[in-house]
Amino acid sequence: NAGVTQTPKFRILKIGQSMTLQCTQDMNHNYMYWYRQDPGMGLKLIYYSVGAGITDKGEVPNGYNVSRSTTEDFPLRLELAAPSQTSVYFCASSTQVMGRKQETQYFGPGTRLLVL
């Protein structure tokens, strides 16, 4: 199992450019999440998905879009990059066990994004 993989590892964007951060998991998890981590701040949830075809906003969704066409993939789209989106982005996934309210989240290695 590769677990959760993210590409690219690092990217520099110019203001106004667009890009897609890729996230794939091979654990057949139905829950997937996108977080951003700014220096000195806690992780913030951008979007999450509870299964293919179902997505919902998190705490900081503005400027981002997501889709979930398959169980494995959960790409994050930035349409018009802004300097405020300079951050490290983490994708995570978790499974669902009947009767349990919380499950361990497995994180990808992160994508470092710099918007200039």
Added chain:
Amino acid sequence: KNEVEQSPQNLTAQEGEFITINCSYSVGISALHWLQQHPGGGIVSLFMLSSGKKKHGRLIATINIQEKHSSLHITASHPRDSAVYICANGTGETSGSRLTFGEGTQLTVNP
């Protein structure tokens, strides 16, 4: 509002010392998570607990539901324990629900 506060923000210890990191939260939980972020940036889950205590190797996590407080202890600390330790509060009623994260505690263990 669900808030998670960790203390201390930074902690420096000598190898072999017993270490405690504290986490307080404001909203009742489904589970409390402890995670470790390596110097290279990767994040791994250490514990998920909703009551009592869990132990894995030299790491021990405890939680007091009534006081809304959790602690992470490291016994016989080692330089390889140097990392950021993150507490997160899961409050949803369904599995896989959203987490609110603390800002992390930067731990440095000197040889």
